[in-house]
Amino acid sequence: MSTLPQPNHAPHAHSGLKVSRIMATVMLALTPATLFGFALFGWPSILLWLVTVGSCMVLEVACLRLAGRGGPKTLWDGSALLAGWLLAMTLPPFAPWWIGVVGAFATIVVAKHAYGGLGQNPFNPAMVGRVALLISFPLPMTTWVQPSPLFAASSPSLIDSLHIVFSGTPVPDALTSATVLGHVKAEATRGIDALQAVLGLQMDGSGLGWHAGSLGETGTLLILAGGLFLLARRIITWHIPASLLAGLALPAAIGHAVAPEQFLSAGAHLTAGAAMLGAFFIATDLVTSPATSAGRLIFGFGCGLLTWVIRTFAGFPEGLAFAVLLMNAGVPLIDRYTRPRIYGHGQPAKAS
C-alpha cells in the first residue's frame, strides 16, 4: 500500500459534539414551556411565534447570501431559529405581526450579522431584539393579556386570532391584564405598596404560570425544568444560573426584610418575570457570556443584581434584558481579568 490519505494533524478522533446539536438541545429544553405558553394564550401566541421564528430564518438566509457565506449547513446550525424562538418567548402573546418582524430584524440583522454572524456578536441577539422593540413600541410591547387557553370558549378563535395578529384588531379589553411586576410597578406609582399590590393580585398558581405575561414568564417551572435538563446535558454550566438567581434573590431578600412594603420578596422576584428564562436560557448564551468559570460567576451575579436594581428603582417593571446587555458589554473585560492560573505558573513546584 503506497498511497495513504493526506496526513492530518492529531487528534484523529472527535467527540461528535456539534453546534447544531447544542442548538437542538436548547430548543428541546425550551419546548415544554413553549407548548405550555401556547396552551395558555392560544392561537395569537402560536401565530406570533411562527412569524417571529420565520422572519429570523428568512433574514438569516438573506444575510448569509449577502455575506457570500450561504449554504444550508450554516442555516441549519439552528442558531437563527433559536434566537427567534427566544425572542418570541419574551413578546406579549397578542402582539401584532410586525412586532415579530421588526424584532427579528433587530435580532438577526443588527445584533448578529452586522457584527459578522455566528460567534462574533458581543450582545445577546434576542435581548437586542426585545429591547429595540420595548423602546420603540412601548404600547404593543406592554399590552399583556390574561391567560385565554386554547379552545376555551372565551378565547379568540383561529379567525379572530388572525385578525388580532395580522390586521391590527385591538385586543379585547376584557382580556388585557398586567404582569405581576408591571402590576406592582403601576400600583407603586399610585402609592400602593408592594405588599398590598401582591395581595391584590390573584396570585394563586402564579408559580405554575397562570397569569399574564410572555411565554417565557408564565411557564416558570417548565423553564426551570428545561434549564436543569441543559445542566444535566452539560450544554450550560451551573455558574451563570446560580449566580444570576443569587444576584437577584440576595438584594431582594435583604430589601424585603428591611422594608417589605417597598421591596418585593425574593420569591416573587425569582418566580415573576423572566428570571428563570434569563438565568438558564438568556444569560447562558454561549457567544455572549464569559469563557471562564470565575468570569461566569461575576457575569451572572451582575445580571441578577442589575435586574433587581432596574426592577426596583427604574421605570421599567422588568429589567432582565437591559441587565444582560449591560453585562454583555463587560464580557471581554471580565474574561481578561479572570484568566485561570496556567499549570506550572505562579506556584511553588513542591506543594506537598
Add this chain to the structure above:
Amino acid sequence: MPAVATLPAWLQRSLIRWGVHPDDHKRPVADLPVERLPLPSRLFLPLQQHVGAPARPVVKIGDHVLKGQLLAESAANISAPVHASTSGRIVDITTYPAPHPSGLEQPVMVLEPDGKDRWIDTAPPADPFALPPTEVGRMVSAAGVVGMGGATFPSAVKLALGLRVQVEILIVNGGECEPYLSCDDRLMRDHAAGVVDGIRLALHAIGAQEARVGIENNKPEAIAAMQQAAAPFPEVRIMPVPAQYPMGSDKQLIQVLTGREVPFDGRAADAGVLVHNVGTCHAIHQAVRLGRPLVERLVTVSGGAVRRPRNVVAPIGATAQALFDYCDGLASAPARVIMGGPMMGNPLATTASPVIKGTSGLLALTQEEVGEGERAGPCIRCASCVSVCPMNLLPLEMAAHIRSDDPDGAFQLGLNDCIGCGCCSYVCPSAIPLSHYFSYAKGALAANERAKLKSESIKKLTTARLERQEREAREKAEAAARRKAEREAAKARAAAQANAATAKAATADVNA
C-alpha cells in the same frame, strides 16, 4: 492541591477538572494474548529513533551481526545506540522513509535476518543492586533504552539527571490514556515482575526512595498483577487513577500522583520527580538483569480497518506493513494510518516506515472512527475547550490570535505551555482544528525566534565590520599622519642639520 491519587476513589473523578473521555476501544485487543511477529525478510533500523543526535554506525555493509550486537553508537551526550534486532547481515546503510508525517527519508541500516535469531553473549551482573547507581545508568545507556511511551528521550540521561539533582519520587507512567493502545496494559499483565524489577533498578539508579505507579482504573487486571508483583516491595506504590485523557501526560500524572506541578520554565526534576513509562522500566529490567539491549517492543495493531487487531511483539525495524499483514491486512481503505494513539499520534506517509523504539501503536482508522471530517465552523465561544484543557489555557482566545496572524498574542496567553494533547480539538463543536493551530503557531514563533537571532547576529556582524573599517581607517590615517610627521621631522632635522652646517660654515668663515 493535594495528591488526588491519595484520596478516596469516589472523590478523585470530581477533583480532576480537565480532560476528556474518548471511547477507549481497548478491548477486546487488550484481553487477547500477545503474539510474536515472525521475522520479516528485512529490518530497517533508523540511526535516529530518539531525541538527540543520531547514532554513529560502527559496522560495515556486509558484516554479519548477532542479535543485540551494537550497530551504531551513541554520538553525543544526548543520543542512544542502536542494536541489531536479530542475527543476520547488514546489507545496506542508506536512507529510507521515516515514520513521520512527512515521509522524508532518514539514514537507516538494513538488516537481512539469517533466521537463527542468535543472541550475543551476555554477562549480566549477579546482583545489580550491589553496583553503584552510575553503573546501572551506564548499562541502561549501553542498552539503548529510550522513553518507550513515545517521547523517546534517552533514559540514561534522565537517570543521571535524577541522581544529580536527587529527586525524591520516581513516577511510573502506566496510564496509557490514549484510546486503542493496550501494549502497556498487556506488558503489566504479562510481565509485572519484570516491570517492578525495572522500577526498583531505576530507583537504585537515581537514589530515590519511593516509586508511585499510576495506572488508569480501566485496567483492573494490570492493577491487580502489578499490586501482586509489588507486594514484597513497599517502596513501589501502585496507585490507580481515574481513566481520563490525558492522564498519561507527564505533567498531569505528576500532579495527580503527588500534588506537585512542574514549573513552566523547568523540568519534572525541578518538582523533585522523574517520570518513566512502564515499558521503559521493563526495558531497564531487560538491560540490567539480562544484559539485553532494546531490540524489540510490544506494539498495539488496531483500528477499525484492521482485520485481526492484536498486540504484537515486533523487532525494531519491522515495517508497519509487515505488522498489518501479520494481522491479516486491512479490511477497508483506512481514512488515516497512525503511529501512536489517535489523540496525539502521527499519521504515517507510508506503511513502509519501520517500527521504532517509541512506537506504541499502529492504527488504521476508518472514516467513521476519525469523525466526519467536517469543515471548521465559526467559534461560538462555548468554552468547551477551556473546560477540558489540562493546562488551564484558553484555547479559544489563543486560536483567535493565531487566526489574526498574531502568534505573539497567543504566546502571551501561554501557547508554549500547551502540551498538544488535543482535548480542545476533540471537543470543539465547530470542528476547529485547535491543536493544529497551536502546532503551527509554535512553529511560527520558533521561526520568528530564529529569524530574530539571525538578524541580531547579522546586526552584530555589521556593527563589528563597521567598527573594524572605522578602526582601520583611523589607524591608516594615524599611520599616515605619523609617517607625515616623521617625514616632516626628518625634513626638519635635515634642515636643522643643514642650517647647523651652514652656521658652522659661517662660523668657520667668520673664524677664518
